[in-house]
Amino acid sequence: MTEFTVGDRVAWVYAYGSYAEQIVLPAANAVPAPDDIPDDVAASLMMQGITAHHFVTEAADIQPGQTTVVHAAAGGLGQKLTQLIKARGGTVIGIVSGAQKADTARQAGADHIVLSTGAAFVEPVLDLTDGEGVHAVFDGGGETTFHASMSVLRRHGLLLYYGAVLGAAPMVNLRELPRSIKISYPVFRDHIPTREALLRHSADLFDLVRNKNLAPGIGHRYPLDAAAKAHRDIESRATTGKLLLLP
Missing domain, CATH: 3.90.180.10 (Medium-chain alcohol dehydrogenases, catalytic domain)
Known part of the structure; x- marks a missing residue:
């Protein structure tokens, strides 16, 4: 070269x-x-940046008007996800663990902020979407949020799970997946194979x-x-x- x-x-x-x-x-x-x-x-x-780009352009392919949940929205990846989703015309519900992080997520462009640890975000997210749920959830929270993230997806919604570094991957019974949702474990190398x-x-x-x-x-x-x-x-x-x- x-x-x-x-x-x-x-x-x-x-x-x-x-x-x-x-x-x-x-x-x-x-x-x-x-x-x-x-x-x-x-x-x-x-x-x-490449990770977030992979998530919103290929793994989820966010379209204008779609509503998403971004976990850890004040973190480095969360802020980039939020900005890229907004650039593609999507709506972001940002999940943060404390009030001190809310302003950071809001400045990154999150339309709504939910303070939550564990599964506490489920009811607020469903309220914000009139019970319909979101098109996609970007979840790096590990097993503590995985099943709750499934519960806020609308029919055929997509859960992008990238929390394996935080512990063992959750066990999933395919027959128990609600509303025909989809689950993706997006791998970094699949975005830049060449x-x-x-x-x-x-x-x-x-x-x-x-x-x-x-x-x-x-x-x-x-x-x-x-x-x-x-x-x-x-x-x-x-x-x-x-x-x-x-x-």
Whole structure:
């Protein structure tokens, strides 16, 4: 590959060992970072941005007028999902765990905010949709919210479940799925199976930033030697937005 030369700015995904001042990675994993996109914005977009883009364009294919639920709407991925859904003409009911996160989710574009932990969001969501339910739920909450998320979907609605990192995946009896709903476990690599797809989707994200339809939502920046603290802060669920490590 001769696409890059010494001194080029690049952004990347899936490079083990990225917690470092210098790394070696396959050139096929890197994309050119445009001159008008700052380093921190490019870094914040690659994994979460491509993930959110996959969810709303291919896994769910959100259409104008559709209503969605976004769990952890104040988080880095939640904010990007909200903005991309809004850019496609959808309505967002943002779920947040505390009042201090409500403003962050609202600023990202959420139309409605529901304060909830566990399954407490079910009744408010059904009230907001006149009992009909939503077209799609984006659920990274793990087993604690999985079954409740199914219960707020309308007929043929879609549950995008990506909470496996939070514990064992819930067991599902297909015969017990209500209202002919669908469940997807969207895998990141299925959105960028080729280098051409990686370049195309990352370029789309950069365009969304330029057009003011997507903001990086950076919550905090840490020096590289504070990586352990960054992880503790994530686990505390007290953070909002994308967290960055700076070499």
